[in-house]
Amino acid sequence: MKALVKTRKGVGHIEIRDVPEPQPGPGQVKIKIAACGVCGTDIHVRHDTFPYWPPVILGHELAGTVVARGADCRYFQEGDRVVAEPHTKACGQCYLCRTGNIQICPEKRSPGWGIDGAMTEYICYPEKLLHRIPDTMTWDQAVMVEPTANAVGDVLERTGVVAGDFVVVQGPGPIGLLAAMAARAAGAREVVIIGTPGDVPLRLARARKLGFTQLIDIGQTDPVKAVLERTDGLGADVVVECSGAPKAIPVTVDLVRKMGKIGIIGLTGRRKVELDWDKLLFKVVTMHFHLSTAYTFWDRTIHLIASGQLPAERLITHRASLDDWERVFDDIENLKALKAVLMP
Ligand SMILES: [Zn+2]
Ligand SMILES: [Zn+2]
Numbered sequence: 001m002k003a004l005v006k007t008r009k010g011v012g013h014i015e016i017r018d019v020p021e022p023q024p025g026p027g028q029v030k031i032k033i034a035a036c037g038v039c040g041t042d043i044h045v046r047h048d049t050f051p052y053w054p055p056v057i058l059g060h061e062l063a064g065t066v067v068a069r070g071a072d073c074r075y076f077q078e079g080d081r082v083v084a085e086p087h088t089k090a091c092g093q094c095y096l097c098r099t100g101n102i103q104i105c106p107e108k109r110s111p112g113w114g115i116d117g118a119m120t121e122y123i124c125y126p127e128k129l130l131h132r133i134p135d136t137m138t139w140d141q142a143v144m145v146e147p148t149a150n151a152v153g154d155v156l157e158r159t160g161v162v163a164g165d166f167v168v169v170q171g172p173g174p175i176g177l178l179a180a181m182a183a184r185a186a187g188a189r190e191v192v193i194i195g196t197p198g199d200v201p202l203r204l205a206r207a208r209k210l211g212f213t214q215l216i217d218i219g220q221t222d223p224v225k226a227v228l229e230r231t232d233g234l235g236a237d238v239v240v241e242c243s244g245a246p247k248a249i250p251v252t253v254d255l256v257r258k259m260g261k262i263g264i265i266g267l268t269g270r271r272k273v274e275l276d277w278d279k280l281l282f283k284v285v286t287m288h289f290h291l292s293t294a295y296t297f298w299d300r301t302i303h304l305i306a307s308g309q310l311p312a313e314r315l316i317t318h319r320a321s322l323d324d325w326e327r328v329f330d331d332i333e334n335l336k337a338l339k340a341v342l343m344p
Helices: 040-046 139-143 147-156 173-187 199-210 223-230 251-255 277-282 295-306 321-331
Strands: 003-007 014-018 028-037 063-069 082-085 121-128 130-132 166-170 191-196 214-217 236-241 256-264 284-288 318-322 339-343
Touching: 003 321, 014 082, 014 321, 028 082, 028 139, 040 321, 063 121, 063 139, 063 147, 082 121, 082 139, 130 295, 139 147, 139 318, 147 173, 147 191, 147 236, 147 295, 166 173, 166 223, 173 199, 173 236, 191 199, 191 223, 199 214, 214 223, 223 251, 236 251, 251 256, 251 277, 318 321, 321 339
Parallel strands: 166 191, 166 236, 191 214, 236 256, 256 284, 318 339
Antiparallel strands: 003 014, 028 063, 028 121, 028 339, 063 082, 082 130
8 A cells, every 4th residue: 555654764755655455463453544633743753853663654633443452452344434642552450541531641652753654645553542423524624633633622621711701812824723613612702823924824714714813913013002902901811832933932921910810721842931930829829730631621522623613623724635644744834834734
């Protein structure tokens, strides 16, 4: 079968290869891949800036149909349409696994970098990590479940936006826009989205298409001033930081109100960030750091997307065949794509 493979360590070294079709082991099902989203992780593996074990098939944002079952499978049948949590190789025995946090088990090695991923025709996958999707859900919607679960988990379950909140989202990449949609689905009274001049042509334009009207380009408008004006000088109830920019992160402290909450999703790429610690303390701010996705995030996300309350599929700008991967990866890197989906 055809697969997009990172062949060895270093920058680049990605090619389409013909690889043997996998057979399901005990507890695994074989999934025919319908589509696989391209994630920042895939781009990082391309550039050798994320851990990976080559040769490895890329891709973890998969959606597909179960076509065969290995021994001891109990919950899924041939014909089930599924999406998959990427928490493969979590040990099941450590403190984190046993307290229900398999997504941050130190042994975890996800498809696409730790084990063979889904930018191919078939994958064999532990059925215990799958979620069945509704018949009405399109593949476009299904392929968005994994990234959306990150935003939903942070905004709704960890940081806890509630109806009536004034929410600011910093960084309008795919995760930022999904976070904004999650806040809106939770009933936020206003969602302000902050971006840079580089975000204006595609990302902020897409935000406007999605119905968000409070868009701030920091090249034109001082975001703190604008947010204070709209909140009677109080500040935002919740700030969601999705930019990962060391210059932007300290601004969250000025955007949030006293006793407010900051949710953090954006990674800085190990760059240091300077925070006004005393200001955070005097404002009595709660900071919620976020990484990866738990079972309930998936469950909630599937329902939110399927019901139309969170139209995540509207972030897809590119649908391409695997053979076209290079153009798609380049477009993502050059901010010409928001979310891209590859089909085998
Ligand atoms: Zn992802
Ligand atoms: Zn573990």
